[in-house]
Amino acid sequence: MQKRKLGKSGLEVSAIGLGCMGMSHGYGPAADKKEMISLIHKAIDQGVNFFDTAEVYGPFVNEELVGEALAPFKGKVVIATKFGIQMENGKQMLDSKPERIRQSVEGSLKRLKVDTIDLYYQHRVDPSVPIEEVAGVVKDLITEGKVKHWGLSEAGVGTIRRAHDVHPLTAIQSEYSMMWRSPEEELLPVLEELGIGFVPFSPLGKGFLTGKIDKNATFVNSDFRNIVPRFKPENLEANQVLVELIQNIAVVKDLTPAQIALAWVLAQKNWIVPIPGPRKLERLEENLGAAEVELTPKELSDLNDALSKIEIAGDRYPGEYASRVGK
Secondary structure, three states, rough: EEEEOOOOOEEEEEEEOEEEEEHHEEEOOOHHHHHHHHHHHHHHOOOOOEEOOOOOOOOOOHHHHHHHHHHHHHHOOOOEEEEEEEEEOOEEEOOOOOOHHHHHHHHHHHHHHOOEEEEEOOOOOOOOHHHHHHHHHHHHHHHHHOEEEEEEOOOOOOHHHHHHHHOOOOOEEEEEEEOHHHHHHHHHHHHHHOEEEEEOOOOOOOOHHHOOOOOOOOOOEEEEHHHHHHOOOHHHHHHHHHHHHHHHHHHHHOOHHHHHHHHHHHHOOOOEEOOOOOOHHHHHHHHHHHHHHOOHHHHHHHHHHHOOOOOOOOOOHHHHHHHHOOO
16 A cells, blocks of 8 residues: 655555544444454555544544554554534534543543544534634644644635644545545645645545445435435436446446546545545455556546536535535
């Protein structure tokens, strides 16, 4: 597995990381714990050293799973987790008050079975707490040795600049894929300017770009896609044109649609590290195979030209969640 550095931070990770959220949260019932630990170990065997989780996934159980799975590999892997979202009466609440951040970091250290968190993200910007105050607390945690690097998730470029001025950011995490190219407009140029790495989640469009989801797809109640406008039947049908484009390229190159979709993300910048979230070994192996795929400049140019002519139907978040991004 090739390695990449997240911006100018010096933090080197595998070119493709492993998003662990779906193992226990967000996409239906939690998967079998032993099977997921085995999957994480198989990922390590294949060169993955970058694992992503969060306090709120579960909450808590995903960090516990990741901590148990990675305990034998202490010092040999990079673990990213997040603070700033709490569950209250079954609803997600933003909370990045300094005392809450300090409570969160202690809990995450314990659950992850580590002395230091490698990469600590603010999960969503909390409008009630100035980002300079948040950055100051994290800077103190870095000084205390409890955190090594920090980042923001789904933050706007103004907030990124302000946070970076207090203490340099290592990475920004946001959605990015052939299906959601908005980061190209403002975010990626700012990250390049400041020397910050980019960690795209949902690089496969929450599974849509694999070609295995059509207008007849159904999702269990605990699957987040149930409330995502993009996954309404009429939008799934309208967006098949994108899947067909990817499938046509995959056939020519004797690859899978997922490998084309991931290779496209990897080809954009050498400081981009996607974190797909497979729950099955065959999907893991398929995803990791994308790191070896090379798209020629002409292939990329032709693909981007074709993508620019496709209008994606449906928002990526329902209103409640959409209001929390880009702050």
